[in-house]
Amino acid sequence: xxxxxxxxxxxxxxxxxxxxxxxxxxxxxxxxxxxxxxxxxxxxxxxxxxxxxxxxxxxxxxxxxxxxxxxxxxxxxxxxxxxxxxxxxxxxxxxxxxxxxxxxxxxxxxxxxxxxxxxxxxxxxxxxxxxxxxxxxxxxxxxxxxxxxxxxxxxxxxxxxxxxxxxxxxxxxxxxxxxxxxxxxxxxxxxxxxxxxxxxxxxxxxxxxxxxxxxxxxxxxxxxxxxxxxxxxxxxxxxxxxxxxxxxxxxxxxxxxxxxxxxxxxxxxxxxxxxxxxxxxxxxxxxxxxxxxxxxxxxxxxxxxxxxxxxxxxxxxxxxxxxxxxxxxxxxxxxxxxxxxxxxxxxxxxxxxxxxxxxxxxxxxxxxxxxxxxxxxxxxxxxxxxxxxxxxxxxxxxxxxxxxxxxxxxxxxxxxxxxxxxxxxxxxxxxxxxxxxxxxxxxxxxxxxxxxxxxxxxxxxxxxxxxx
Amino acid sequence: xxxxxxxxxxxxxxxxxxxxxxxxxxxxxxxxxxxxxxxxxxxxxxxxxxxxxxxxxxxxxxxxxxxxxxxxxxxxxxxxxxxxxxxxxxxxxxxxxxxxxxxxxxxxxxxxxxxxxxxxxxxxxxxxxxxxxxxxxxxxxxxxxxxxxxxxxxxxxxxxxxxxxxxxxxxxxxxxxxxxxxxxxxxxxxxxxxxxxxxxxxxxxxxxxxxxxxxxxxxxxxxxxxxxxxxxxxxxxxxxxxxxxxxxxxxxxxxxxxxxxxxxxxxxxxxxxxxxxxxxxxxxxxxxxxxxxxxxxxxxxxxxxxxxxxxxxxxxxxxxxxxxxxxxxxxxxxxxxxxxxxxxxx
Numbered sequence: 111x112x113x114x115x116x117x118x119x120x121x122x123x124x125x126x127x128x129x130x131x132x133x134x135x136x137x138x139x140x141x142x143x144x145x146x147x148x149x150x151x152x153x154x155x156x157x158x159x160x161x162x163x164x165x166x167x168x169x170x171x172x173x174x175x176x177x178x179x180x181x182x183x184x185x186x187x188x189x190x191x192x193x194x195x196x197x198x199x200x201x202x203x204x205x206x207x208x209x210x211x212x213x214x215x216x217x218x219x220x221x222x223x224x225x226x227x228x229x230x231x232x233x234x235x236x237x238x239x240x241x242x243x244x245x246x247x248x249x250x251x252x253x254x255x256x257x258x259x260x261x262x263x264x265x266x267x268x269x270x271x272x273x274x275x276x277x278x279x280x281x282x283x284x285x286x287x288x289x290x291x292x293x294x295x296x297x298x299x300x301x302x303x304x305x306x307x308x309x310x311x312x313x314x315x316x317x318x319x320x321x322x323x324x325x326x327x328x329x330x331x332x333x334x335x336x337x338x339x340x341x342x343x344x345x346x347x348x349x350x351x352x353x354x355x356x357x358x359x360x361x362x363x364x365x366x367x368x369x370x371x372x373x374x375x376x377x378x379x380x381x382x383x384x385x386x387x388x389x390x391x392x393x394x395x396x397x398x399x400x401x402x403x404x405x406x407x408x409x410x411x412x413x414x415x416x417x418x419x420x421x422x423x424x425x426x427x428x429x430x431x432x433x434x435x436x437x438x439x440x441x442x443x444x445x446x447x448x449x450x451x452x453x454x455x456x457x458x459x460x461x462x463x464x465x466x467x468x469x470x471x472x473x474x475x476x477x478x479x480x481x482x483x484x485x486x487x488x489x490x491x492x493x494x495x496x497x498x499x500x501x502x503x504x505x506x507x508x509x510x511x512x513x514x515x516x517x518x519x520x521x522x523x524x525x526x527x528x529x530x531x532x533x534x535x536x537x538x539x540x541x542x543x544x545x546x547x548x549x550x551x552x553x554x555x556x557x558x559x560x561x562x563x564x565x566x567x568x569x570x571x572x573x574x575x576x577x578x
Numbered sequence: 579x580x581x582x583x584x585x586x587x588x589x590x591x592x593x594x595x596x597x598x599x600x601x602x603x604x605x606x607x608x609x610x611x612x613x614x615x616x617x618x619x620x621x622x623x624x625x626x627x628x629x630x631x632x633x634x635x636x637x638x639x640x641x642x643x644x645x646x647x648x649x650x651x652x653x654x655x656x657x658x659x660x661x662x663x664x665x666x667x668x669x670x671x672x673x674x675x676x677x678x679x680x681x682x683x684x685x686x687x688x689x690x691x692x693x694x695x696x697x698x699x700x701x702x703x704x705x706x707x708x709x710x711x712x713x714x715x716x717x718x719x720x721x722x723x724x725x726x727x728x729x730x731x732x733x734x735x736x737x738x739x740x741x742x743x744x745x746x747x748x749x750x751x752x753x754x755x756x757x758x759x760x761x762x763x764x765x766x767x768x769x770x771x772x773x774x775x776x777x778x779x780x781x782x783x784x785x786x787x788x789x790x791x792x793x794x795x796x797x798x799x800x801x802x803x804x805x806x807x808x809x810x811x812x813x814x815x816x817x818x819x820x821x822x823x824x825x826x827x828x829x830x831x832x833x834x835x836x837x838x839x840x841x842x843x844x845x846x847x848x849x850x851x852x853x854x855x856x857x858x859x860x861x862x863x864x865x866x867x868x869x870x871x872x873x874x875x876x877x878x879x880x881x882x883x884x885x886x887x888x889x890x891x892x893x894x895x896x897x898x899x900x901x902x903x904x905x906x907x908x909x910x911x912x913x914x915x916x917x918x919x920x921x922x923x924x
Binding site for chain 2: 115
């Protein structure tokens with residue numbers, strides 16, 4: 111003898127009306143037979159028998175309203191299987207459910223509460239077992255001049271030599287040698303199996319890349335610009351970033367998505383956007399935005415080796431800029447570590463990618479006016495190295511954030527939130543944000559300049575927080 | 579990646595699938611196995627529906643009832659190492675691929691014993707061991723991913739094939755055609771299996787597709803395709819073997835349009851008002867894949883006792899799966915922050 115229970119027919123149903131019985135007491139039913147109709151707030155649904163047997167009694171009459179889910183509605187004389195019994199309560203593991211009453215005693219224990227990134231006990235990114243540190247530059251190492259473009263190219267070439275599972279795909283990466291020549295000579299060295307020209311089909315090839323990564327390869331997917339990756343953002347977030355979690359750790363996506371990000375020059379609104387904050391919000395992704403050649407090379411090599419999906423944001427205006435880079439074998443810069451580009455005690459300025467250059471110039475001007483700025487190059491947007499920032503603000507007591515993207519919900523907003531969480535009492539002035547004006551990037555030369563962050567805007571903000 | 583020159587008609591051997599190309603009937607053992615595997619899916623899904631009704635399964639739950647012949651038939655064609663990937667109507671595929679019914683059911687109930695430790699749910703299960711790459715909730719996304727699995731197969735040259743499933747609804751997504759283009763361009767070993775169950779949620783194919791013969795959707799990419807009776811496991815196996823052979827031999831992708839029907843609503847909360855009860859009943863009465871096979875088994879002189887023994891075995895497996903799914907504990911709160919990232923080697 112088993113009870114037939116009032117079923118839930120939608121994710122939100124708690125009760126319903128038992129509209130009609132299709133069987134009467136004494137009827138024999140088999141699995142799949144429609145036995146009743148139930149009305150919910152949304153629809154009328156049929157209820158099918160799951161077991162075979164004879165209906166011995168009907169417990170809830172047709173037309174009864176407000177029948178709670180899991181109320182016995184009829185009794186079946188069958189073989190009686192455990193699944194037809196009232197559901198056993200799941201053995202609870204003190205799941206971290208918030209109690210709506212706000213009663214502190216009903217709140218989950220401290221250990222079970224979700225922690226925001228960086229609160230230590232529940233790291234969003236696993237805490238590295240060793241301290242993240244830039245590679246040592248051996249005494250006497252030769253410094254060579256190299257463009258950011260070639261540094262990125264060298265990083266890919268070195269990793270492709272090292273690991274046959276690494277390959278590059280994207281538009282114009284092979285025969286054309288890269289739309290911005292970042293993949294120059296790679297086709298010649300590695301052949302068309304490992305340097306793959308794709309059709310103009312971002313959504314599709316990003317998905318192919320993630321699929322290949324799920325199968326264990328280590329693709330580098332180049333977007334001609336990150337603006338075009340908007341077509342592919344579903345695959346980056348829903349497939350690459352989430353699958354490790356959704357599979358309980360079974361399926362990894364070791365993949366790098368890379369390309370130029372941010373505003374170039376006079377290319378208009380659709381080709382000029384900084385995606386740092388967009389991707390920086392997504393758990394499962396790492397987001398890197400280097401400034402100089404040494405970081406571009408070292409961080410890209412780290413990204414390619416990383417077992418997680420990495421969004422690697424380059425800058426078109428930086429590709430041709432030359433920097434000195436130490437001639438060191440296997441130059442790898444750890445993801446997740448900010449770099450203090452200039453030390454100072456007057457004000458902390460954070461920036462990433464091309465904005466680091468502007469911040470450094472601003473610092474020089476500020477020095478002329480007696481303000482010593484400490485410039486922090488974030489380098490990695492996610493996981494954000496807020497320890498370095500917080501430590502700096504504890505010293506300078508003032509903060510200005512700089513980014514090329516829009517301000518609202520931006521990287522600067524996040525940096526400031528972290529500083530407020532960890533160093534509120536150390537602040538001597540409300541932090542300020544320098545960012546692109548809150549408009550689509552205009553084409554006209556003068557408006558474009560007005561819209562973007564500038565040395566002047568940074569200097570002004572730094573003076574404002576210094577009350578000067 | 580260079581385009582692979584197309585070879586002529588396959589000289590390869592007919593794959594050993596239990597179905598003789600000349601039309602000789604498959605042996606009794608093979609028929610019985612298919613019957614058991616299809617029945618397992620049906621009983622499992624019925625029980626999942628029941629557990630949903632009891633509130634043990636939450637959110638979305640898309641049942642495979644009516645479509646069993648496709649997953650089971652194609653599994654016969656699959657070789658070790660081959661990959662499968664599908665959308666959200668995935669329970670049947672996982673069972674056919676050999677994943678443990680207990681782990682699948684426990685994932686549906688969101689328990690620690692689930693195949694994704696309870697963190698994936700109905701639409702997000704995976705098993706590298708079974709070659710099952712999900713379980714994807716974004717309609718059509720699995721088509722690009724499955725083509726990427728085939729890209730990896732081609733890259734490694736390991737002779738594997740990616741079986742990429744999608745429905746008539748997904749067949750209208752743009753990335754499907756982006757993937758078709760690259761698959762044919764690079765001769766990737768992928769078999770696209772379109773499970774055309776006639777309804778994309780509540781929209782019939784006639785109301786959503788300018789060309790309803792979905793096997794023709796590859797024409798402009800030079801991908802061959804054919805229509806298959808997806809309610810007949812033998813037809814599925816025969817067509818599947820041919821398509822897999824095409825892909826495996828380096829000739830590139832192949833499209834199989836499996837004409838099928840889902841008996842239940844799109845998900846548990848779908849009252850299915852967009853079709854008549856008579857339409858559903860007619861399919862159940864005349865085209866049911868399991869009944870169809872059962873008749874064949876009777877003709878092949880499989881005894882009533884043997885069939886009853888299979889019924890009992892399946893019932894037991896499903897009952898055990900349900901019991902496991904109800905008693906397995908919820909995931910430990912400490913699992914909240916695991917599997918977000920893998921630690922990078924230093």
